[in-house]
Amino acid sequence: MASSELSLILNNANANLYPSEPQTNLLSMTAPMGRPPHLSEMTFSSNNSTMGSWDQVNPQMWTRQNVLEWIGFHVEESRFDASLLNINYCNMDGITLCTISKETLVSMFGSMLGERLHHSLESQRARYATDLSDTCLSESELDLLDNILQNSFPYMHGPSLGPLLETVVVQPSIPSDNSENNYSYFDEYTNQLTPESDHGYDSLTESFQSSQTGSFLNPSSPDSNSSDSDPEYSEMPYSTSTKKFVKQESGEPKKRGRGRPPKCQSEGYDHFIQAKKSKHAPRGTHLWEFIRDILIHPEKNHGLMKWEDRRDGVFKFLKSEAVAQLWGQKKKNSSMTYEKLSRAMRYYYKREILERVDGRRLVYKFGKNSTGWRIEETGY
């Protein structure tokens, strides 16, 4: 099932995994290093009480900046004493925000501001509430988001928190059928992974902007196997579906030919191409490096992958589709699946970047041409 929010979560994850560009600071931080700044130590720079870009976006699509901007707007509007707030409560993205109940908002921001925020949030959501009937998160996604929330608000305990995920809905624009979307595992990843891994891929902002333009409309969804009659395609705003392209070409849906079909030239697709070209992925970050980076930070990968034999470089995918989605987000490709990822992995056999591990599913081994994963290299 589609999930632009999960896509955003992935963007966040990738932005944190591979922070390539400085984020636009909405806040001027004056707090000393080493501790999270209190809200009173910051100045909202959202044009003082003017609505920011958040007003133009579905709350579920808000970035952390959008959320901060939104909170800042209401702090200003209500002349609320910002010193009473904790910045930790403001550090969330839209999807997380939308899972929070009114009671929780009140407990976080106080009755006055909390209620105001809740009211504003509901209003905003109502503005963008379209066809949410079939876009609820799957149970596993809810579980995963629950984890996200636990990670995001570790300081919030007790019954007041309530069932935060009850209200989670997702948008239909970016199909992503994977049930293992546990991407905010990386929410706290900031600057944790190997610095070399930052090769100028995505920034959160750009990922978000691109997704806003429809750049990531998903041409196929992994679990559906995307049959030609998949109604999802006909509802896509832009004709980015390769299958659709084939259909249009031949008139009658038939077996498509081998290989990657040429992409269509619709206006939407031009936009897509533009977005991609303007933010190309430079060399340096390869799939195997991406995999390696997840592996060499076991304390952060939260069960996506694990070492089977650290010394020999044998590892296993625990959440294969989640890893694939994460990789897809990194490459701005929302239709990435484990099947495709694994094909790319298999090409590494020839180059001896990976070695085959026979008889074991989801298990691979680094080959002699891979680097940076050995204990001697990483130091741990």
Next chain:
DNA sequence: TAGGTGTTTCCTGTTT
């Protein structure tokens, strides 16, 4: 601009 590289996409068939 052409060629190389590294995927990405899709496929059929096989194995677990």
Next chain:
DNA sequence: TAAACAGGAAACACCT
């Protein structure tokens, strides 16, 4: 029966 594996084929995007 589904998921994963295997590998051919071709397209695509980026780099040199």
